[in-house]
Amino acid sequence: MPEKTGYDVLVLGGGVAGCVLATRLSEDPSRSVCLVEAGPDYGPDRAKWPAKALDARVLPRDDVWEKQSAPYRIRAKVVGGSSCVNGCWHTWGSASDFAEWAALGGAGWSADSLGQFRRIVAEKMRLRAIPASELSVWSSSSLAAAAELGYPEDADMSAPGVGPGYGCPPVNAIGDLRWNVAFAYLDEARSRPNLRILSGATVNRLVLADGRVTGAEVDLAGEQVTLTADTYLLSAGTYGSPSVLLRSGIGPAEHLAEVGIRTVVDLPGVGANLVDHSCLVLPLTPTAELNAALLAKEEAGDLYASQVAIKAATEFCDEGAWDLHLLPTAGAPLFGTLPRGRYEVGIAAFLMKPASRGRLRLRSADYGVGPDIDPALFTDPDGRDLAVGRRGLELAAELAASAPLKAWASPRDETRPQDASDEHLRSRAGTYWHPIGTCALGDVVDGDAKVQGVENLHVIDASILPTIPRSNTQLPTLAVAEMLAGRLANR
Ligand SMILES: Cc1cc2nc3c(=O)[nH]c(=O)nc-3n(C[C@H](O)[C@H](O)[C@H](O)COP(=O)(O)OP(=O)(O)OC[C@H]3O[C@@H](n4cnc5c(N)ncnc54)[C@H](O)[C@@H]3O)c2cc1C
Structure with a gap:
């Protein structure tokens, strides 16, 4: 038919x-x-x-x-x-994000209006908090490190936030079912x-x-x-x-x-x-004890690479907001593979309000040919994104050097972010998707x-x-x- x-x-x-x-x-x-x-x-x-x-x-x-x-x-x-x-x-x-949208789209796009729909979505998507029992030792140590460095605890990161803080973002998962x-x-x-x-x-x-x-x-x-x-x-x-x-x-x-x-x-x-949230990663070398603890967690079927986010603010950030997500991660590599029992560990600094703008163009009128996508990460003419990225790496290094985390891993590269060239940093750019x-x-x-x-x-x-x-x-x-x-x- x-x-x-x-x-x-x-x-x-x-x-x-x-x-x-x-x-x-x-x-x-x-x-x-x-x-x-x-x-x-x-x-x-x-x-x-x-x-x-x-x-x-x-x-x-x-x-x-x-x-x-x-x-x-x-x-x-x-x-x-x-x-x-x-x-x-x-x-x-943050409130300022929604104020930007409401200025262009009207009241329906405001923090209050979208906040109502956020609640409906949270229920439909069955958002759940991460219990302490699910945390890897790297994640629980990251929470301790953030507290030690004075970040306030953010009990529900899916709710409106008032500034920097740390916590475990809720997930749309029933147990481990996506x-x-x-x-x-x-x-x-x-x-x-x-x-x-x-x-x-x-x-x-x-x-x-x-x-x-x-x-x-x-x-x-x-x-x-x-x-x-x-x-x-x-x-x-x-x-x-x-x-x-x-x-x-x-x-x-x-x-x-x-x-x-x-x-x-x-x-x-x-x-x-x-626009995409660009990122730079501080790679770390895990200790044998961390690898062993992660392997035990993996064997228990309970290993998530990222469970903790820290909202941080640099000097470039608006008052009352944050311009970085710092993500301490430890798990199987996202790209490539490692032998069993060895894990990729690091702290990623994501730019949450980047200034760089990219673009998408067609390569052909043929729908079978994928578009030409240029995210243009870290290309804003004033170089603000690179400055925020460098600061993000410094804050990541500060976390890595805290007592709870330095027991488990150490920086792989001793070059200070301030000394890394722009080109070197751009070559390491990633995104949050x-x-x-x-x-x-x-x-x-x-x-x-x-x-x-x-x-x-x-x-x-x-x-x-x-x-x-x-x-x-x-x-x-x-x-x-x-x-x-x-x-x-x-x-
Ligand atoms: C790897 C990855 C990890 C991410 N992690 C998170 C996270 O943890 N938390 C979070 O909040 N966000 C995350 N995101 C981002 C989030 O998933 C997106 O913001 C969201 O899915 C956007 O929804 P959308 O409807 O715009 O697009 P999509 O969900 O991508 O849907 C677009 C759909 O359109 C279809 N489509 C495209 N072109 C055509 C065509 N020509 N004909 C027919 N169909 C077409 C596609 O196949 C696709 O199914 C992640 C994204 C990726 C890729």
């Missing part, structure tokens, strides 16, 4: 935001909704999921867009999106007759006429189909959503001409303003997430966050999706 093509709402991208949108909008049985996702749909039966995707202790790398790629490009390709491959951490930003967004949201909606889920379906581009989208061209398991709807919600993520807009002729005219695409709406913000901003509120979408110049098209995912919050990005993305889903449902 040919695929049904006409719906009230098409949700294009079945990740973190897309699952919320499809679930919320199909609550009204009179509204037909179709969720379109390029990756597989493993469904509600846990037994059909790959074991690694269910294991909250690891970051799986199977259902991703590019198996071989620069680490910052890792992005999931599966119903449930990056919640199926991520670290399961939930933290929340409670991804497909389980948390979509499963309750799967049996609704007004919801269709199309997996293995890659959105090529949107077709526009007279300022409206008239169809979405989709590769459905090799067959080209055009799906139609009254309203189109693009939720393909920070790398996927601008790619679809650009292929549809919505973006900077100059760039579209370079790749041979006719401009339909000249929107310079599409693909611009890419929190890209945002490529379809930013204010530049590309309005407060209702409607794309400027197109009547019936909204973008709802991490790409519309206009400035990066001082937090991990899953919780704010979910809260924004809940807020906007409510608005669309009530129209």
Whole structure:
């Protein structure tokens, strides 16, 4: 039977935001909704999921867009999106983060408004605190080190914070089962007759006429189909959503001409303003005792590489906020392997309010060719990010030198961060995998997430966050999706 093509709402991208949108909008049985996702749909039966995707202790790398790629490009390709491959951490930003968003998007984007949705999300995602019994000796020593250095304890890092502090971010996990967004949201909606889920379906581009989208061209398991709807919600993520807009002729005219695409709406913000939390790591050499303690924890099936975050403020930070996350980590290497019983230990300094801005461009009009992504980490013209990064490494070294931690590990490299060259630091740059901003509120979408110049098209995912919050990005993305889903449902 040919695929049904006409719906009230098409949700294009079945990740973190897309699952919320499809679930919320199909609550009204009179509204037909179709969720379109390029990756597989493993469904509600846990037994059909790959074991690694269910294991909250690891970051799986199977259902991703590019198996071989620069680490910052890792992005999931599966119903449930990056919640199926991520670290399961939930933290929340500062009042100043939300003030920036509300100034562009209105009251719905304020700390108060999104705070309400944060509570709903926390319940759906079953956030749980980390009990002391789950901590590795490295994690419990890190908590002791932070206390010794005078950081205040932050009992719930997923709640609004008032400044620097330390704690264990709550996780969306039941025991060690990764409670991804497909389980948390979509499963309750799967049996609704007004919801269709199309997996293995890659959105090529949107077709526009007279300022409206008239169809979405989709590769459905090799067959080209055009799906139609009254309203189109693009939720393909920070790398996927601008790619679809650009292929549809919505973006900077100059760039579209370079790749041979006719401009339909000249929107310079599409693909611009890419921001990620950059990082530098202080590598440490574990003692034999630490390796042995970690091995025992691993054998007990209880080893998480990162359990502790310390929110720290440098002299560059706004009053009452923080501009660093310091993460003491100890576990299996994220990249590469080590012999059994040996672990990668370090303290990462993540820049939570970086000034550098990157961009995404198409390399080709062909949807089979991945985009050109330049996160441009540590490139701001004033060099502020490098200064914050150096300070972050100093604070990491201070932690490593504290009595609770120096008993377990020692710095691998004695070079002081102040003496390391800019080039050397840039060559060590990593990210927190929190890209945002490529379809930013204010530049590309309005407060209702409607794309400027197109009547019936909204973008709802991490790409519309206009400035990066001082937090991990899953919780704010979910809260924004809940807020906007409510608005669309009530129209
Ligand atoms: C390795 C990793 C670790 C992370 N750890 C954490 C963490 O611990 N805590 C935290 O808060 N955040 C974390 N994040 C970030 C968090 O997962 C993201 O901020 C969040 O998933 C963004 O949601 P989204 O809906 O914008 O995009 P996604 O969840 O990535 O969803 C986008 C979906 O769109 C689909 N798609 C894209 N293009 C197309 C197309 N053309 N056609 C059809 N479908 C398409 C994709 O396949 C994907 O399923 C991590 C991310 C990664 C990658």
